[in-house]
Amino acid sequence: MRFRADWKVHKKVCGKLKPPSTQHDPPSYNAGGPYSEPKDLGSPTNQPPRDTTINKAESVQGLQGVVTSLNNEVLESASRPYTIRAIAGKGKGLVATRKIAKGKWILSELPIFTLPKRLDIRALEHQVAKEVESLNDDHRRAFFDLTNIHGNAYSQPFGIAKTNALPLGSNASSVGLFLDASRINHSCRHNAQNNWNENIGRLTIHALRDIEEGQEITIHYMGSTGEYEERQRFLREKFRFDCKCQLCSLPLAQRNLSDARLREIQVIDRVIGEFCRGGDFKPETALKLLHRMFRLFDEESIWDASIARAYKDAYDIARCIENGGESRARVFAERTYAARCVAEGNDSPVAQKMKQAAEELSSAKMPQGMNDGEFKNWLWMLDG
Numbered sequence: 001m002r003f004r005a006d007w008k009v010h011k012k013v014c015g016k017l018k019p020p021s022t023q024h025d026p027p028s029y030n031a032g033g034p035y036s037e038p039k040d041l042g043s044p045t046n047q048p049p050r051d052t053t054i055n056k057a058e059s060v061q062g063l064q065g066v067v068t069s070l071n072n073e074v075l076e077s078a079s080r081p082y083t084i085r086a087i088a089g090k091g092k093g094l095v096a097t098r099k100i101a102k103g104k105w106i107l108s109e110l111p112i113f114t115l116p117k118r119l120d121i122r123a124l125e126h127q128v129a130k131e132v133e134s135l136n137d138d139h140r141r142a143f144f145d146l147t148n149i150h151g152n153a154y155s156q157p158f159g160i161a162k163t164n165a166l167p168l169g170s171n172a173s174s175v176g177l178f179l180d181a182s183r184i185n186h187s188c189r190h191n192a193q194n195n196w197n198e199n200i201g202r203l204t205i206h207a208l209r210d211i212e213e214g215q216e217i218t219i220h221y222m223g224s225t226g227e228y229e230e231r232q233r234f235l236r237e238k239f240r241f242d243c244k245c246q247l248c249s250l251p252l253a254q255r256n257l258s259d260a261r262l263r264e265i266q267v268i269d270r271v272i273g274e275f276c277r278g279g280d281f282k283p284e285t286a287l288k289l290l291h292r293m294f295r296l297f298d299e300e301s302i303w304d305a306s307i308a309r310a311y312k313d314a315y316d317i318a319r320c321i322e323n324g325g326e327s328r329a330r331v332f333a334e335r336t337y338a339a340r341c342v343a344e345g346n347d348s349p350v351a352q353k354m355k356q357a358a359e360e361l362s363s364a365k366m367p368q369g370m371n372d373g374e375f376k377n378w379l380w381m382l383d384g
């Protein structure tokens with residue numbers, strides 16, 4: 001049975017489900033590093049979020065409220081599991097001051113200001129100048145202490161903004177400037193994930209793997225990991241550095257193997273994208289390909305946003321399967337939720353949506369009496 005046919009059957013049964021055609025996220029969903037070239041003209045719609053702790057305290061409880069909120073800030077800063085310090089060859093960066101377990105919160109930060117992504121350079125320069133002018137003295141001092149890799153190519157404030165702004169969401173139309181998060185350096189084998197949590201209006205960073213005390217905290221500036229040459233080119237062009245991370249330092253033979261795996265991951269991702277847009281092939285085939293992708297993730301030690309994204313694809317595909325589709329979709333919804341919790345925290349709106357999706361499928365019957373291998377074969381439809 002082909003996808004289209006499967007989908008029609010499924011829609012008849014569950015009417016309310018949407019076809020997966022709108023679901024395949026771009027590889028760089030809500031992640032990636034500082035933004036690169038602003039291109040199109042657009043209108044600046046985002047105002048900098050205000051610091052709600054202080055504002056609420058001021059209006060509701062007067063002085064006592066302000067004291068409470070300041071205490072909260074002190075508490076928050078005391079609970080930070082990192083310090084900012086010089087890192088050889090990288091300028092400043094974040095270093096863990098204690099062990100941070102996988103999935104744990106590292107920071108959540110309000111932007112000091114936000115900017116639209118698509119605006120011509122002159123308009124952006126003007127807006128950055130205005131935003132910087134309206135910062136308080138401490139924030140302005142801290143802003144000017146951030147790195148500017150663009151030298152005299154632009155005004156100093158705009159050079160700083162261009163070097164450090166982080167995306168605010170998937171396919172974000174705006175970016176934000178952060179005093180701590182903007183200090184996080186890149187690694188192609190990053191150990192932390194940046195994510196814009198629109199419910200709380202904060203950028204969050206969570207540990208993707210266990211991070212030991214003294215270890216640098218890193219994010220991925222590209223959203224997803226391409227091959228060595230592609231990564232080097234991008235990072236050199238956009239961020240003016242040669243990446244010497246663990247992955248980029250592999251001996252040639254191992255690097256070639258890694259590149260081959262990364263290439264295959266990209267091919268599978270494209271095929272799955274086509275399938276989700278209504279491509280003409282079987283959901284079983286798509287699930288098998290995703291299973292292969294997870295093996296490649298494992299071999300490449302990838303444990304980032306790609307995991308949640310691939311499980312979400314599996315969930316969408318499973319919903320197109322007539323027999324046992326709901327049970328599989330339930331498992332994949334639970335796994336997507338778990339992966340989102342690791343990378344974004346359980347208060348992330350997208351994690352919450354997946355939790356709800358899993359709960360809606362909680363009555364779907366699970367196959368009984370299978371060992372792990374049999375369950376895996378059933379789940380990914382590997383038999384036959």
Ligand SMILES: C[S@@+](CC[C@H](N)C(=O)[O-])C[C@H]1O[C@@H](n2cnc3c(N)ncnc32)[C@H](O)[C@@H]1O
Nearest residue numbers: 090091092147149164182183184185186239241
């Ligand atoms: C957003 S800033 C990160 C914070 C910066 N290191 C600082 O001192 O403020 C991005 C810049 O940091 C440096 N950087 C980030 N990751 C790096 C890495 N893996 N190796 C060398 N330099 C890096 C590059 O100069 C890059 O353009």
